[in-house]
Amino acid sequence: MGKTKRTTIKSRITRHVVIAIIITVGFMTVVNLVYLSRRIIEQQEMKLELATQMSANRVENWIKDMSTVTEDMASSLTATGDLSKDIVRAVVDRVALNHPEFYFVYFSDKLGNMTMARGVDFAKGVDPRERGWYKKAEAAGHTVVLDPYASATRPDVMMVTVATPVYWGTMMVGVVAVDADIESVQEFMGTINFEEGSYGFLLDSQNNIIVHPNADYNPTSEKITAAVDVMPELEKVLSSSKKDEYVTNKDYTGTSMVYSATTIENSNWTIAVAYPESNFLAHVDRGIRISLLVAVFCIALALGDITITIRNVLKPLEQINPAMDKIMEGDFTTKLNFATANDEIGDLQNKLAVTLEALSKVIQEQKYVLSEMEKGNLVVENIDDFPGELNEIATSVNSIKESFNDIISDIQFSAINLQSFAMGINESSDLEEMRSVFEELSAEANALMEKTSKFTTM
Secondary structure (H helix, E strand, C coil), X not given: CCCCCCCCHHHHHHHXXXXXXXXXXXXXXXXXXXXXXXXXXXXXXXXXXXXXXXXXXXXXXXXXXXXXXXXXXXXXXXXXCCCCHHHHHHHHHHHHHHCCCCCEEEEEECCCCEEEHHHCCCCCCCCHHHCHHXXXXXXXXXXXXXXXXXXXXXXXXXXXXXXXXXXECXXXXXXXXXXXXXXXXXXXXXXXXXXXXXXXXXXXXXCEXXXXXXXXXXXXXXXXXXXXXXXXXXXXXXXXXXXXCCEXXXXXXXXXXXEEEEECCXXXXXXXXXXXXXXXXXXXXXXXXXXXXXXXXXXXXXXXXXXXXXXXXXXXXXXXHHXXXXXXXXXXXCCCCCCCCCCHHHHHHHXXXXXHHHHHHHHHHHHHHHHHHHCCCCCCCCCCCCCCCHHHHHHHHHHHHXXXXXXXXXXXXXXXXXXXXXXXXXXXXXXXXXXXXXXHHHHHHHHHHHHHCCCCXX
């Protein structure tokens, strides 16, 4: 088998932890980005919807202001109970004086008598009762708003009219009306503040364009432009069942826009707002960048913390390895400081320190006893009992010492006897006595040989 590449515990733990952190943070970031993108888009859609509704409210209030004027005129004529030319002219002239923004202010009775403010003469040969504003107000029985049309008095000017029927009791006696030309409507739309890059446009009840930033789309006496003809993508949002939808497409400038529309009450006109898609994407991109920055910061913070933690956790190993190297060299005097960490590695370091201390004690005691035996001190104290299998060493050394002690004692005793026998031989000439002495010496020598027979010598 090939030799595997050596790695450290610290590197393996760090690598696996880093991979786990990156995968976890990466997954959470992706989920967060998906959710965040949807939330940002929803917020931008709500913002677009709010801008559309606010614009619709502005237009609706503008129409209501016109309606209030015509209804006040109708109330005045009802209150006077007199439709003589002077009375009617006084009413319409007073309104025209107070509201110079109106192009025409006028009244027609049910006999077709037409009175216009500012001394304007109605178109000759035209019966006002056959005009759309009169017929619509008469049929409705209340204030009505008319889509843009060419004025009978000024055929070259497109007008928007608000008309109110005049009643005496339950009998309708005529219709009052005010006109605003298309330019006035355009000026009013210009007063609505839209976010930079976005704009609004106004459609009539037939979804024809009343006001649009592209002047070519605006109505004239020669043509009226249908919105879906120049912006077919609006068909979805202009459908009554799909007014809450948003459509994205390029506008007349080639810019990709998101369209929103809402219907104005009473007039059935539609206000639409075009919002740059790039604004949507810019908010999404900003959210993505912030999320990625937070993710990178969290990863860096986690990596820094885990690196410090791993270093502190594995720090005891930095003391254990050098100690083990010295032990392998036969040096058991190395001291290990007791760990301060209360964990498994700290327990390991503590146990290893205790083990090294015990081994060192064993070796020192053996060294002391053997050194004393080498000096001839066979009465040195026995080695104390050691834990576990180490006790066999103590038992063996103590046994050797006792064996040596017995043998040396016997040798000393035999030497004394030999000396005593030698002196006895010198003093005696009796062969039997001498033979008896040698037999005793032989017996002692045999006993001594028997005791030393278990030792193997060179």
